[in-house]
Amino acid sequence: MSAAAEPRARKGHRDPSRLVIPTIGLVVAGFCAASVAMLNDIRQDTWDRAITGEGNLRKALSQDIARSLETYDLSMQAVADGVAEPELPRLSPRLQDMVLYDRSALGRDLGALLVVDATGKVLRSSLPAAVGTDVAGRDFFVAQRDAADRGLFVGAPFRRGSEGEEVVGLSRRLHTPDGSFAGIVAGTIRLSYFRDLFSKADIGPHGAITLVRRDGICLMRMPSATSCFGRSFAASPNFRAYIAGGSALFTGTAANDGVRRIYDFGTVGDLPLVLSVALAEDDVFAPWRAKAMALAVALTTLCAAAAMLGFALSRQIRRTAAAERDSSASEDQYRLLADHALDIIMRLDRALRRSYVSPAVRAVLGYAPEDLVGSTPRGIIHPDDWSSVLNVIAAAQETGGSAEATYRLRHRDGHYLWMEGRYNSVPGDGGFIVLLRDVTQRKAAEERLAALNAELAAVASSDALTGLANRRRFDAALAEEAGRAARDGTPLSLLMLDVDRFKLYNDAFGHPEGDACLRAVADALLTVVRRPSDLVARYGGEEVAVLLPGTDAAGSLRVAERCRAAVAALKRPHPGNAACGGVVTVSLGCATLDAGDGAPADAAALVSLADARLYEAKRTGRDRVVAHGAVLPVLPLPPDEERRLAVLAHYDAGGATARSPRLDAIAEIAARLLGAPVGFVSLVGREEVTLAGCHGVEMRRFPRDDTYCAHTIQGDDPLVVPDTRADLRFTENALTRDGVGFYAGAPLVSPLEGRRLGALCVVDTEARAALDAHQRALLVDLARLAVEDLERRRLGLDRAAADSGSEAGTEAGPVAA
Template sequence: MSRFEDLGIKARLVLLAAAAMLPFLLLVIGGLVYSYEDATATAEKDVRKTAEIASDRVSHAFDDARARLEILRELPELRRGSGISCHAFLMSMRAANPQFLTIGVLDARGEITCHSREGKLETFTDPVFGRRVLAMEPTDFAVGQFRIGANSGRPTVFVAMPLPRVRNEPSGIIYASLNLGHLQDIAREMSGKSQRSILLLESQTSRVLARWPKPVAFGTAMPDHPAASFVRDNAAGGVRQLTDVDGTVRIYGIAPVRSAGESGLVLLVGESRALVMSALNWRSFAAVLLALLALSTAIGAASWLGSEMQVRPIRRLALTAARISAGQFYALTGIETWQAPEFRELASQLDTMAVALDKGRQAEQAIAVSEARYRLVADNTTDIITCVDTDGRYTFVSGASLPLLGYKPTELGGLLMRDVVHPDDRPIVDDIMTAVRAGQTLQAARYRARHCDGYDVWVEVAGRAVEGRGEAVLAIRDATHRKAMEDHIEATNQRLASLASTDDLTQLPNRRTFNQTISTELALCARTQAPLALVLIDVDRFKAYNDGYGHQAGDDCLKRVAHALRTEARRPGDIVTRYGGEEFAAILPNTTLSGALERADAMRRAVREMSIVHGGSEHGRVTVSIGVACLFDAGREEASAVLIRQADQALYEAKARGRDAIEAFPNDVPLPALKRSV
């Protein structure tokens, strides 16, 4: 802050120009951020669309394979499933369909009965796949996992369909091993001139079935490729920016190959983020450069204009003001006529002020004589005599301020009354000033004034406004001793009231407080039509406890029970009282019967879970029985007596039921499911 205070007008105008340009710069930056976000979103959308298109191309390859297998499975040559004619037919079909490496037929036992390859045949490479296809519906189509074909010796993926059933029993399957080079050609075509990255992966194994550019061996497992985890988590489709193995950040889109069934084949398309953003980067650089040029121009113009039209006339005005403050009232200001009219007006005012000050000097001498006489009277009283204006600012303070508040009169002069008042008592001072402005007479308003040493002094203020002067004359006197006496009397009264309303043993409200509270709450409920619940609690077999363990133990037991009950009365309006002897009562305003039963059960469990040993009880520990009643018609006659009688009746029923129990009035109301302590 100190550095800013040292800045001159010229520098501040430069800062103003820079601040004026700030929204423009922010707009440019915001536009760039939006452009980058929009370009990224558009690129991600395009990449995902490209992935879906490429996935459709691959799906067409599988759809084509399925269509050809559907035709083949219906031909008579394959229905016989063996023989020279079957082999010759499959060889011709294989030659006509280069997308297939081999075509074959398996019987129901999984043995190759017909194949497009001459010579001795190996067993089928993927018997598990063969059994899965054999169990499928006749029209189903399956795609297998990556394999090295046993008969072709080349990497491949099997596609298969069941043969028509014979007497409703599986008769075999027809299968073909795909030429992965055909899928590689699709990847190369989709990569295009932009050399976007195309990968066809098995999502479960992360094996590459096709990749372009930078092709790899078919079936290469790439579990550490950045896209592998992306594929495993988003096999259904998605888009994400990833750092490729070559360090290039690419936007990858993923789309499942829909015709590949449960094989988990997915196709990924990756676009270089740098290529996508290259054009935008150049536009952003140009925009930033133009913005900086505009900022520099604005700052230069503000610096020159500020020097000529602000700094020069202000310096002249300041020089004239300095001469006047030194008593040279003859000083005149010279301002060019082309300067701003505000400066010319200020110069004229300074010249006029110089004349007026000369007259004021003469008047001051006469006032000083009168003021000395008035202060002689004010400084010799024990009360502080002070004048305040309508804002509450001290315009005069007598010498008594030093012994009372530790401030010299000159230190208080010009301060607001609120400045030397305890923060909590400032509203009182505001009320005093409101009364003064209204022309009212003050009678002993009291507040805490802040002594210069930091402690508070109680004072009383009396006075009234001076008519026609816009001021008030106040007398401030020390009220510390009187306040101490009043506080002592008030504390004594509060202690007596507390003793009259609190049970000495348990520190709970006593029976008198209970009677007052229930009357108050019943009156409130009668107005609001809210329910009021009463819970009566009785310590089971307490006489036996007193007789067995002594009265001191009995008192300690009652204290612990009281603490447990008070802990469970959690709402601000709930109150637990000592009703008499070993009986307690809880008043629960705005509580239904079910809510009161839940609170009562919490109290019963809290006492039971203290596990105070009680050999004279059938439960072996100290327990309580509880009666609960709820009154909705609080306006009825003798409502208090009715509510107490109902709760007492419910308490009697709880004791009759074996103690450590809760009963509600009426007792035909089903109790909610309550937790039972063991």
């Protein structure tokens, strides 16, 4: 470039430092805009989650209130139907009360059920003290007297008694045969029921929940306010907006406290009640405001830091540009030397003597160039690598081109460096141009990477919780050892181990303690299994596999017993494992792959046999080792098991399987009539048996494998076991060892597809004579009563479906009758 051209070029050159500040400003502005957009999204998401949660809370509360009132209403309707029954007067007063009044009507927040004549006088009551009371002036009596088709009436709240207990009355009309007014069936519900229900809801410090009648009379408001008791909200703008047919979800300001809230109104089922849940806007958006404030502080800090960085970067760019201009004059001259400054260049003749060595050798290997000129490379090449160098030289000579290898050269102070050498053949004279580059650091990095990969491979083959080998490593080791055993004719043994009743352990102590238990079991096993060739692996869940190459059946049995004893020696408390001493124990199954008769044929068969023997160890009492002999057959699952469980889930979804006082009474009657100390109504699930009613027993759940009920649901007739210790099916049963000597149970047959839900059972600690025909029939009849209670509660909780003529409602007719 000429001297005249250079100033023109510099004049046209734009200073890049001028673009730094605007660029950083654009980046920061974009980030701020994105942050604002994000805050808007978060605010909208906060709003959406608030109204969704508010709606879900209102629906849940509405369902709870509707279920409670409808259940109480069912009891009132049952009283009305009973009063109309012509056979009722023939019964004794005690039986009349048993027919009329359901125990469910005597709950903690429910008042007595009253039968009132046409004049307002109480004729009957579930609490005798109320008989003779005059309720003619109560609105729940007047409303039914003045309207023939009123249905269920919910009265205004009032205070009763000397203590001023707050209650609300409910009533249903009684008709004479000709349809005229014959009185009412009435009851009361304490407002404390609604107060307790609403107090469990999380609505924030300024939220509110209000339950009113359709005419605006307030029944309950949370937070509680004495001024709201019986107050009419009919004139409230928010209530008028809802009644007028507007949106059930809107934002408004409360007239009583001036708080702006998000309101969600809705009716309570088919009842003449309206429930509103209102969350305060300040409560809803408080977390969002905190995030917005934190983000604003962060953005302010970021902008300040970006400004400082921009100024510093701009100044550095100007300095760098000045330095580049100063060195541009000599850049071309030294470019070639800069490119090869760290590489050593050598010239070798035909005899491999050095005729030239570049000055870079001093910085890399510590030698002066003249120290190496005239000698051959072998003197400083590592003895183990000389053959590799000869192969490279031969390859370069043969092809007439270049070849390369990585080998070690001795530094002047004695240590070796890894060098990458490229040998280029010089045509004509048989010599070479050699380019040497120091790759010691790269080689060290490669070695570290290889070690890291090996470490990662070891981690990938280990179980993160216990530190044992994982399932993948076990499968690979099993295949490898099975192949070696087949080739060498050596035995291969496998132990399958399972922690006894581990689900009950988790239920009692929680999953973190369950994880600690598994780690303790793993550590105990590793103290026993210590040969390098053996492998202890977590097979899945609480199941562990122990692979023992070169170990025969007798040796595997000894190892298994030591494993069992090592775990038992931990003495880790396990209340759910009371049959095995109340401590954590394990059951083991052993199998050996060898040339003997009856041995498994391959690795898959080895696992299958060890697993089957493990199951046999658990089935025959747990805390034991099963290593040989035929595995006893186990009771098969019913062919329709999945469908049976689906029907049982249908009852459970409606809450019909919860413990019932009526089922407790049936269990007590069965025990007393059959002269047994224990009676219960069981529901057989997939893994557990749950007691929905019981007498003489405290536990609510038992493992399915340990109960007799799993056998009872297999047939249509009662299962009677006079002496459980003499019956081969139950001699090793945990309940038999715990003291059960006699058992009798009749299956609970549901009207839904005839599926068996469980059993009505009586149990004695001693063996007894078998039941006679009359006793069996009595047990079957009581089982039917238990099913009727389950069915009544299932249909009672789904009354709306029954009234609409659904399939469930069709089934309700004969059962309710």
